[in-house]
Amino acid sequence: MMGLKTSIVILNYNTIDYIQSCVESIRAFTEEGHYEIIIVDNGSKDGSVEWLKEQSDLKCIFNEENVGFPKGCNQGMTIATGTEIMLLNSDVIVTPRWHEQMIKALYSSDDVGAVSCITNSCSNHQQIPVPYKTVDIDELLDFAEKHNHSNPALWTMHFTLVGFCYMFRRSIYDELGDLDERFTPGNYEDDDYSFRIMKAGNKLLLCRDTFIHHYGSGSFVKKRTPAEEREHIKKYNALLEKNFGYFQQKWHVRDNLYKSIGPSVVALNDYIKPNQRVLIIARSRLMYICFLLSQGKNLRVDYLTDNTLDYDLMHHHCNIILCDDLVDGVNKLNSKYSGILISNTISDYSNMARLRNIISKYGDGAVIEENSIAKRGIK
Missing domain, CATH: 3.90.550.10 (Spore Coat Polysaccharide Biosynthesis Protein SpsA; Chain A)
Known part of the structure; x- marks a missing residue:
């Protein structure tokens, strides 16, 4: 030092x-x-x-x-x-x-x-x-x-x-x-x-x-009466809501789950073996990449998104694939994947049915749709 x-x-x-x-x-x-x-x-x-x-x-x-x-x-x-x-x-x-x-x-x-x-x-x-x-x-x-x-x-x-x-x-x-x-x-x-x-x-x-x-x-840490504790919690929650509102406005974050690790990515990690390649299709779920890369499996993680913020924050260190249209982006991929996760952050996508239909050509491994935690190909 x-x-x-x-x-x-x-x-x-x-x-x-x-x-x-x-x-x-x-x-x-x-x-x-x-x-x-x-x-x-x-x-x-x-x-x-x-x-x-x-x-x-x-x-x-x-x-x-x-x-x-x-x-x-x-x-x-x-x-x-x-x-x-x-x-x-x-x-x-x-x-x-x-x-x-x-x-x-x-x-x-x-x-x-x-x-x-x-x-x-x-x-x-x-x-x-x-x-x-x-x-x-x-x-x-x-x-x-x-x-x-x-x-x-x-x-x-x-x-x-x-x-x-x-x-x-x-x-x-x-x-x-x-x-x-x-x-x-x-x-x-x-x-x-x-x-x-x-x-x-x-x-x-x-x-x-x-x-x-x-x-x-x-x-x-000072001790509070039950009434004081309820009032403190009320004020603290109001502060969290106010500050997250400003954070959301500043960064255009979709929801307050941007740091979460959901059961879907845990399920994907449980299925995937070391040295395999996985694909995440998502918005505002960069923590999923960090979780998978922290498991000691030497995974290759591709992250397909139409969210510019995701690209700006992490493209220097991960393979972030930015596209205007997710279906078009999937069609242009040229890799095979042992596991694919479709995040519920794109569940509003009008062409979700098309997305489901075309991902099968990228491998016969697990396909996890976060909305239902439905898994195909997991044995």
């Missing part, structure tokens, strides 16, 4: 216990001289500010009010001096070799723009089961010590990365700029940044060889 220094940007809002344990774990498990910690405090009233001011090795920004996640991160990135920038939640405990392994993945190829890791509590297919029930630090670290061994075979291309632990090259930030503050107070700004990174020609890697602990929802 000669010459590298990661600027770790952490937001804090009334999570003094979490921010203390997070900072202590970074100090314990990150090589000295190869990181700086930038804390943006969003108007905490729990003693966090006083504690942070006592720490001589932290760079701190103190806001008088809660400015939200995107703006707070932008403030921290503005004063970052590192060769990489990492957005890290305050409610995490980092673990042995976490940083050096993610650095190794980030610089494994010139086209890797950002990386993240796996954890015990997260969405986006970044969560794994853990053997500890409560947060026993010794058990947690014992698990991480056994798990965290660098293995490039476990670096898998991912479609988006969650902002709880999100590291990207400084050059990415210099090119793309800040998080979009229109997602304030937070949610979907990490998906948006992932899309921006991919559209610029870079890929995202999930480091499945690297585990850190995530408490989850660390800024919302």
